[in-house]
Amino acid sequence: GAVVSQHPSWVICKSGTSVKIECRSLDFQATTMFWYRQFPKQSLMLMATSNEGSKATYEQGVEKDKFLINHASLTLSTLTVTSAHPEDSSFYICSARDRWANSPLHFGNGTRLTVT
Amino acid sequence: AQTVTQSQPEMSVQEAETVTLSCTYDTSESDYYLFWYKQPPSRQMILVIRQEAYKQQNATENRFSVNFQKAAKSFSLKISDSQLGDAAMYFCAYRSALTSYDKVIFGPGTSLSVIP
Numbered sequence: 383g384a385v386v387s388q389h390p391s392w393v394i395c396k397s398g399t400s401v402k403i404e405c406r407s408l409d410f411q412a413t414t415m416f417w418y419r420q421f422p423k424q425s426l427m428l429m430a431t432s433n434e435g436s437k438a439t440y441e442q443g444v445e446k447d448k449f450l451i452n453h454a455s456l457t458l459s460t461l462t463v464t465s466a467h468p469e470d471s472s473f474y475i476c477s478a479r480d481r482w483a484n485s486p487l488h489f490g491n492g493t494r495l496t497v498t
Numbered sequence: 499a500q501t502v503t504q505s506q507p508e509m510s511v512q513e514a515e516t517v518t519l520s521c522t523y524d525t526s527e528s529d530y531y532l533f534w535y536k537q538p539p540s541r542q543m544i545l546v547i548r549q550e551a552y553k554q555q556n557a558t559e560n561r562f563s564v565n566f567q568k569a570a571k572s573f574s575l576k577i578s579d580s581q582l583g584d585a586a587m588y589f590c591a592y593r594s595a596l597t598s599y600d601k602v603i604f605g606p607g608t609s610l611s612v613i614p
Contacts, residue, residue, distance in 0.1 A: 416601060420541075425589060425604045473541060477602075484531065484550070484595070487602055489543035 384410045386478050388490025395466055395497055403461045403493045405476030411456040412478035420473045432459055466497040500525045502592050502605035510611040511580045519575045519608050521590030529595040534575045538586040549573065585612045
């Protein structure tokens, strides 16, 4: 089946630094990628949707200057958390799908970010 | 806007028994997709089953089946012969079929415990 690789699986950074998370589709062309944030024992909250070659569309309340999303190719999207603060600590999950309307979402394994 | 509701935050089932997880959704659209995702402690999102709204027949995948009631906007998941490995968070999800770029909306989740 389709595979989405997400790295790193966990990262610890100091407050004020930036962290980049990569999401790669290994065996299909990811026309659209979605970035989610998940707090403990809660559901997935969509942060933004990115289409290859276009600017990401952010959900209401998500700071686009803080969570930079790049989707420059059909196999790679990145999420950069800029000037991270402890409240940014969370579990971040990417997902991807190809261009067909009835295609399912394929998820990465997630990244646990801890900001100290 | 579409919403997905799961009214059971926690459920438990005896091993080998059957359990039903509830999901309701709200939409004004006529064509869409519904999903059940499983998230075990590893936090990997696993697609359990999907249903196209235009299909009247309920989807089944081995021990997993759904009861899709379009008029009632209800989409419950039945797990038969429950196994210890079924213990996880279960999320009901909705996606519009209007565009291939549309996002997946998740319900709040149901935590399922399986009692040996």
